[in-house]
Amino acid sequence: xxxxxxxPQSLIVQKGGISIINCAYExxxxxxxxxxQQFPGKGPAxxxxxRPDVSEKKEGRFTISFNKSAKQFSLHxxxxxxxxxxxxFCAASIRxxxxxxxxxxxxxxxVIP
Amino acid sequence: xxxxxxxxxxxITVTGKKLTVTCSQNMNHEYMxxxxxxxxxxxxxxxxxxxVEVTDKGDVPEGYKVSRKEKRNxxxxxxxxxxxxxxxxxxxxxxxxxxxxxxxxxxxxxxxx
Numbered sequence: 001x002x003x004x005x006x007x008p009q010s011l012i013v014q015k016g017g018i019s020i021i022n023c024a025y026e027x028x029x030x031x032x033x034x035x036x037q038q039f040p041g042k043g044p045a046x047x048x049x050x051r052p053d054v055s056e057k058k059e060g061r062f063t064i065s066f067n068k069s070a071k072q073f074s075l076h077x078x079x080x081x082x083x084x085x086x087x088x089f090c091a092a093s094i095r096x097x098x099x100x101x102x103x104x105x106x107x108x109x110x111v112i113p
Numbered sequence: 114x115x116x117x118x119x120x121x122x123x124x125i126t127v128t129g130k131k132l133t134v135t136c137s138q139n140m141n142h143e144y145m146x147x148x149x150x151x152x153x154x155x156x157x158x159x160x161x162x163x164x165v166e167v168t169d170k171g172d173v174p175e176g177y178k179v180s181r182k183e184k185r186n187x188x189x190x191x192x193x194x195x196x197x198x199x200x201x202x203x204x205x206x207x208x209x210x211x212x213x214x215x216x217x218x219x220x221x222x223x224x225x226x
Contacts, residue, residue, distance in 0.1 A: 034215075041219070046215065100158055100171065
Protein backbone atom coordinates (compact mmCIF):
# COMPACT_ATOMS: atom_id res chain seq x y z
CA UNK A 1 0.00 0.00 0.00
CA UNK A 2 1.45 3.31 -1.11
CA UNK A 3 1.51 5.68 1.86
CA UNK A 4 2.16 8.71 -0.34
CA UNK A 5 0.53 9.04 -3.76
CA UNK A 6 2.31 11.19 -6.33
CA UNK A 7 1.24 12.55 -9.71
CA PRO A 8 1.91 12.93 -12.54
CA GLN A 9 4.30 10.12 -13.38
CA SER A 10 5.98 12.28 -16.01
CA LEU A 11 5.86 15.93 -16.93
CA ILE A 12 7.17 17.93 -19.88
CA VAL A 13 7.44 21.69 -19.48
CA GLN A 14 8.80 24.44 -21.68
CA LYS A 15 11.74 26.45 -20.41
CA GLY A 16 10.44 29.34 -18.32
CA GLY A 17 7.20 27.56 -17.48
CA ILE A 18 5.88 26.37 -14.13
CA SER A 19 6.23 22.73 -13.15
CA ILE A 20 3.72 21.38 -10.63
CA ILE A 21 3.92 18.00 -8.93
CA ASN A 22 1.25 16.83 -6.50
CA CYS A 23 1.26 14.44 -3.59
CA ALA A 24 -1.41 13.15 -1.23
CA TYR A 25 -1.27 11.14 1.97
CA GLU A 26 -3.68 9.44 4.36
CA UNK A 27 -1.77 9.14 7.62
CA UNK A 28 -2.54 12.26 9.66
CA UNK A 29 0.40 11.47 11.96
CA UNK A 30 2.85 12.49 9.24
CA UNK A 31 4.55 15.73 10.26
CA UNK A 32 7.47 16.14 7.91
CA UNK A 33 7.19 16.44 4.13
CA UNK A 34 10.42 16.64 2.11
CA UNK A 35 11.00 16.64 -1.62
CA UNK A 36 14.01 14.87 -3.10
CA GLN A 37 15.56 15.48 -6.51
CA GLN A 38 17.36 12.74 -8.41
CA PHE A 39 19.52 13.18 -11.49
CA PRO A 40 20.29 10.19 -13.74
CA GLY A 41 22.97 7.96 -12.27
CA LYS A 42 22.85 9.69 -8.89
CA GLY A 43 21.16 9.14 -5.58
CA PRO A 44 18.25 11.35 -4.49
CA ALA A 45 19.17 14.57 -2.69
CA UNK A 46 17.04 16.75 -0.44
CA UNK A 47 15.59 19.72 -2.31
CA UNK A 48 13.19 21.35 0.12
CA UNK A 49 11.05 20.30 3.08
CA UNK A 50 8.05 21.58 5.01
CA ARG A 51 6.39 20.93 8.35
CA PRO A 52 2.58 21.07 8.70
CA ASP A 53 2.55 24.21 10.82
CA VAL A 54 3.06 26.33 7.68
CA SER A 55 1.14 26.36 4.41
CA GLU A 56 3.97 27.34 2.12
CA LYS A 57 7.75 27.32 1.96
CA LYS A 58 9.82 28.93 -0.73
CA GLU A 59 13.49 28.46 -1.59
CA GLY A 60 14.53 30.26 -4.72
CA ARG A 61 12.44 28.98 -7.63
CA PHE A 62 11.10 26.03 -5.60
CA THR A 63 7.96 26.29 -3.47
CA ILE A 64 6.11 23.70 -1.42
CA SER A 65 2.41 24.33 -0.89
CA PHE A 66 0.80 22.38 1.91
CA ASN A 67 -2.91 21.80 2.54
CA LYS A 68 -3.33 20.03 5.85
CA SER A 69 -7.11 19.65 5.68
CA ALA A 70 -6.92 18.07 2.22
CA LYS A 71 -3.82 16.02 3.16
CA GLN A 72 -2.08 17.21 0.04
CA PHE A 73 1.16 18.98 -0.76
CA SER A 74 2.73 20.06 -3.97
CA LEU A 75 6.01 21.24 -5.44
CA HIS A 76 6.03 24.24 -7.75
CA UNK A 77 9.09 25.01 -9.84
CA UNK A 78 8.93 28.53 -11.21
CA UNK A 79 10.81 29.59 -14.35
CA UNK A 80 11.70 25.94 -15.04
CA UNK A 81 15.13 25.38 -16.59
CA UNK A 82 16.61 22.47 -18.56
CA UNK A 83 18.91 21.86 -15.58
CA UNK A 84 15.80 21.08 -13.51
CA UNK A 85 15.20 17.97 -15.63
CA UNK A 86 15.29 15.17 -13.07
CA UNK A 87 13.08 12.79 -11.15
CA UNK A 88 11.33 14.29 -8.14
CA PHE A 89 10.11 12.32 -5.15
CA CYS A 90 7.81 13.57 -2.46
CA ALA A 91 7.99 11.88 0.92
CA ALA A 92 6.45 11.93 4.37
CA SER A 93 7.45 10.79 7.82
CA ILE A 94 6.65 10.97 11.50
CA ARG A 95 9.51 12.80 13.19
CA UNK A 96 9.37 10.79 16.43
CA UNK A 97 10.64 7.23 16.65
CA UNK A 98 12.44 5.85 13.64
CA UNK A 99 11.29 8.69 11.41
CA UNK A 100 11.34 6.47 8.33
CA UNK A 101 10.58 8.26 5.11
CA UNK A 102 7.76 6.98 2.90
CA UNK A 103 8.34 8.02 -0.69
CA UNK A 104 5.98 8.70 -3.55
CA UNK A 105 6.41 6.92 -6.85
CA UNK A 106 8.34 9.76 -8.47
CA UNK A 107 7.80 12.25 -11.29
CA UNK A 108 10.16 12.47 -14.21
CA UNK A 109 10.38 16.12 -15.22
CA UNK A 110 11.73 17.14 -18.61
CA VAL A 111 12.22 20.84 -19.31
CA ILE A 112 12.46 21.55 -23.03
CA PRO A 113 14.74 24.45 -24.08
CA UNK B 114 33.91 15.12 1.76
CA UNK B 115 30.73 13.85 3.44
CA UNK B 116 29.48 10.86 1.52
CA UNK B 117 27.77 7.49 1.46
CA UNK B 118 29.72 4.95 -0.57
CA UNK B 119 28.20 1.84 -2.06
CA UNK B 120 29.91 -1.07 -3.80
CA UNK B 121 29.57 -2.53 -6.30
CA UNK B 122 27.86 0.08 -8.45
CA UNK B 123 26.87 -2.51 -11.04
CA UNK B 124 26.50 -6.25 -10.69
CA ILE B 125 25.11 -9.03 -12.82
CA THR B 126 24.68 -12.34 -11.03
CA VAL B 127 22.73 -15.57 -11.29
CA THR B 128 19.87 -16.92 -9.24
CA GLY B 129 20.97 -18.34 -5.92
CA LYS B 130 24.50 -16.95 -5.80
CA LYS B 131 24.92 -15.08 -2.52
CA LEU B 132 26.03 -11.50 -2.78
CA THR B 133 26.71 -8.54 -0.52
CA VAL B 134 26.36 -4.87 -1.34
CA THR B 135 28.49 -2.79 0.96
CA CYS B 136 27.60 0.65 2.30
CA SER B 137 29.83 2.98 4.26
CA GLN B 138 29.26 6.54 5.50
CA ASN B 139 31.79 9.01 6.90
CA MET B 140 29.38 11.40 8.67
CA ASN B 141 29.13 9.53 11.98
CA HIS B 142 25.40 9.05 11.40
CA GLU B 143 23.49 6.74 13.71
CA TYR B 144 20.67 5.99 11.26
CA MET B 145 21.24 4.02 8.07
CA UNK B 146 18.78 2.52 5.63
CA UNK B 147 18.48 0.53 2.40
CA UNK B 148 15.98 1.29 -0.34
CA UNK B 149 15.21 -0.27 -3.65
CA UNK B 150 14.00 1.80 -6.58
CA UNK B 151 11.79 0.27 -9.24
CA UNK B 152 9.96 1.98 -12.12
CA UNK B 153 6.49 3.07 -11.10
CA UNK B 154 7.05 2.04 -7.49
CA UNK B 155 9.40 4.75 -6.30
CA UNK B 156 11.73 4.15 -3.38
CA UNK B 157 10.77 1.40 -0.98
CA UNK B 158 12.56 0.77 2.29
CA UNK B 159 14.12 -2.65 2.80
CA UNK B 160 15.78 -2.42 6.21
CA UNK B 161 16.97 0.31 8.51
CA UNK B 162 19.22 0.64 11.51
CA UNK B 163 18.94 3.16 14.33
CA UNK B 164 22.41 2.35 15.69
CA VAL B 165 25.06 -0.37 16.01
CA GLU B 166 23.49 -3.81 16.48
CA VAL B 167 19.98 -2.33 16.07
CA THR B 168 18.22 -3.20 12.81
CA ASP B 169 14.60 -3.44 11.76
CA LYS B 170 12.49 -4.34 8.76
CA GLY B 171 11.20 -1.80 6.32
CA ASP B 172 8.38 -2.30 3.85
CA VAL B 173 9.99 -4.93 1.60
CA PRO B 174 12.46 -7.00 3.68
CA GLU B 175 11.78 -10.44 2.16
CA GLY B 176 14.90 -12.02 0.67
CA TYR B 177 17.32 -9.58 2.29
CA LYS B 178 19.49 -9.49 5.38
CA VAL B 179 21.49 -6.70 6.95
CA SER B 180 23.97 -6.27 9.76
CA ARG B 181 25.29 -3.27 11.65
CA LYS B 182 28.47 -4.25 13.48
CA GLU B 183 30.11 -0.86 13.08
CA LYS B 184 28.56 2.58 13.00
CA ARG B 185 29.89 3.46 9.56
CA ASN B 186 28.98 0.24 7.70
CA UNK B 187 25.62 -1.27 6.81
CA UNK B 188 25.93 -4.11 4.28
CA UNK B 189 22.94 -5.54 2.42
CA UNK B 190 23.04 -9.30 1.96
CA UNK B 191 21.10 -11.32 -0.59
CA UNK B 192 21.50 -14.92 0.54
CA UNK B 193 19.82 -16.46 -2.50
CA UNK B 194 19.06 -13.78 -5.09
CA UNK B 195 16.08 -14.19 -7.39
CA UNK B 196 15.16 -12.31 -10.59
CA UNK B 197 12.55 -10.25 -8.73
CA UNK B 198 15.41 -8.67 -6.79
CA UNK B 199 16.71 -7.09 -9.97
CA UNK B 200 16.59 -3.44 -9.01
CA UNK B 201 18.48 -0.25 -8.24
CA UNK B 202 19.53 -0.18 -4.60
CA UNK B 203 20.32 2.85 -2.49
CA UNK B 204 21.92 3.13 0.90
CA UNK B 205 21.21 6.24 2.94
CA UNK B 206 22.16 7.72 6.28
CA UNK B 207 21.21 10.59 8.55
CA UNK B 208 21.51 11.75 12.12
CA UNK B 209 19.28 9.79 14.49
CA UNK B 210 17.20 12.51 15.99
CA UNK B 211 14.57 14.65 14.36
CA UNK B 212 13.69 15.03 10.72
CA UNK B 213 17.20 15.38 9.38
CA UNK B 214 18.28 15.21 5.78
CA UNK B 215 18.73 11.72 4.38
CA UNK B 216 22.02 11.37 2.48
CA UNK B 217 22.01 8.80 -0.30
CA UNK B 218 24.75 6.85 -1.98
CA UNK B 219 24.96 6.78 -5.77
CA UNK B 220 23.19 3.47 -6.09
CA UNK B 221 23.97 -0.13 -6.98
CA UNK B 222 22.29 -1.58 -10.04
CA UNK B 223 21.77 -5.30 -9.56
CA UNK B 224 20.64 -7.72 -12.23
CA UNK B 225 19.77 -11.29 -11.27
CA UNK B 226 19.54 -13.71 -14.20
